[in-house]
Structure formats: structure tokens, C-alpha cells
Amino acid sequence: MEYIKICGIQKVEDLEICIKYGATAIGFVYNVSNSPRNLSKKRVKELIKETNKRINTVCVIKVKSLKEITETYREIDTDFIQVHSNLDFSELILLPKELKRKLIISKKLNPSLNKNLQHYTNEFFAFLIDSSEGSGKELNISRVRSFLIGLEGTRIILAGGICKKNIRRIISKLNPYGIDLSSSLEIKKGIKSKKKIETFLKYIKKINKNKIVKYEI
Numbered sequence: 001m002e003y004i005k006i007c008g009i010q011k012v013e014d015l016e017i018c019i020k021y022g023a024t025a026i027g028f029v030y031n032v033s034n035s036p037r038n039l040s041k042k043r044v045k046e047l048i049k050e051t052n053k054r055i056n057t058v059c060v061i062k063v064k065s066l067k068e069i070t071e072t073y074r075e076i077d078t079d080f081i082q083v084h085s086n087l088d089f090s091e092l093i094l095l096p097k098e099l100k101r102k103l104i105i106s107k108k109l110n111p112s113l114n115k116n117l118q119h120y121t122n123e124f125f126a127f128l129i130d131s132s133e134g135s136g137k138e139l140n141i142s143r144v145r146s147f148l149i150g151l152e153g154t155r156i157i158l159a160g161g162i163c164k165k166n167i168r169r170i171i172s173k174l175n176p177y178g179i180d181l182s183s184s185l186e187i188k189k190g191i192k193s194k195k196k197i198e199t200f201l202k203y204i205k206k207i208n209k210n211k212i213v214k215y216e217i
Contacts, residue, residue: 008037012050021201025056032062036190036197073099101204106130126155
């Protein structure tokens with residue numbers, strides 16, 4: 001497993017903990033008004049500057065149009081953009097190549113998704129299978145395991161209630177490219193726990209067989 005992202009970062013001190021203990025990426029929720037982790041464009045840019053390129057940065061957006069994606073790409077200089085939307089792959093594929101290679105496309109499990117991911121594997125950086133959108137709802141391991149058949153070689157990032165208690169099973173059963181955590185590392189909704197972040201990252205370093213690296217575009 002190469003990619004470990006801590007999402008919903010709002011403070012410099014939380015950012016520094018993620019870097020210190022080996023997270024691969026941190027996520028900034030942008031322009032999602034109903035999220036307790038939502039940040040302004042100014043704040044996202046401030047936090048990006050604080051990283052000094054020591055860790056991958058991800059702008060997490062929820063959009064209704066391709067225009068919103070391209071505007072984010074032009075206005076906010078993160079390494080990746082994580083897109084939550086109802087846009088079809090036939091629409092997303094129309095985006096410029098240089099933008100698509102920075103996109104992490106978030107989708108919920110459905111019967112046609114496996115074939116879509118197989119078809120579009122080389123068009124986007126990665127795909128996030130999300131069962132929670134920050135709610136902490138735990139992913140169904142047996143269902144995800146069946147879904148992943150035929151997707152070997154595709155960068156699949158898993159999200160949904162991932163924590164110290166279930167991460168060993170997730171790695172052994174699913175062996176994903178990466179994982180994405182948020183609510184399980186919080187004191188309360190939207191407020192990160194430095195201790196929980198530190199404890200989880202130390203633990204994952206012990207059990208993860210594959211080297212965690214900073215992905216270079």
C-alpha cells in the first residue's frame with residue numbers, strides 16, 4: 001500500500017503531525033458548505049504553502065459541473081484534486097489530459113462501476129471507493145473484495161470508517177493502493193486528534209509491507 005491520506009486538515013499543527021509520522025497525503029475540503037471541515041480558498045492556499053512540498057496535497061471538492069473542476073485546477077495548486085460528483089465518466093473524460101492525470105475520482109459502489117474503472121483506468125490518477133464522505137460509515141470488506149476482481153493494477157483508494165481496529169484486515173483482505181481517513185482520527189466532527197493521527201500512522205508503518213512513498217506527478 002503506497003498511499004495514506006489524512007483528509008479534512010484545517011490546522012498547521014495537524015499538517016505537521018501528518019508529515020512527521022509518514023502520511024503520504026493530506027486533504028483540504030474546499031467549497032463544500034455543509035462539511036464541518038470546509039475551508040476557504042485563502043485558507044487552502046495558506047496550508048499548501050505551509051507544507052513546503054513535503055507531502056502530497058489534495059483538494060477535495062464536491063461539484064455539479066466540469067467547469068467547477070477546471071476552475072479549482074486553475075485557482076488552487078494542489079498535487080491532486082479529489083472529485084465527488086454525480087458526473088458520468090463520459091463527461092469526466094472530456095477534461096484536458098493534464099488535468100485528468102491529477103484527478104482522484106470518488107464513486108460509490110454500483111453494478112456498473114467495476115467495468116467503468118477497468119475502461120478508464122489509464123485516464124485518471126486514481127479512484128476512491130467511498131462509503132462515508134466523512135461520516136465514518138464503515139466499508140463492507142466482503143462487498144469491496146468482490147468488487148475489486150478484475151481491477152488489479154488500478155489505483156484504488158478505500159475510504160469509510162477505516163481505523164486502527166480494522167486496517168490490518170483491510171490490508172490483508174483487499175490490498176488497496178491506498179486508504180483515506182478523516183472522522184476516525186477526530187476528537188469530534190471536524191476536529192482532528194493529534195494523538196489519534198500519530199498512533200494510527202505509527203501502527204500502519206509497522207504492518208504495511210509496501211513502502212509508503214510521496215508520489216511524484
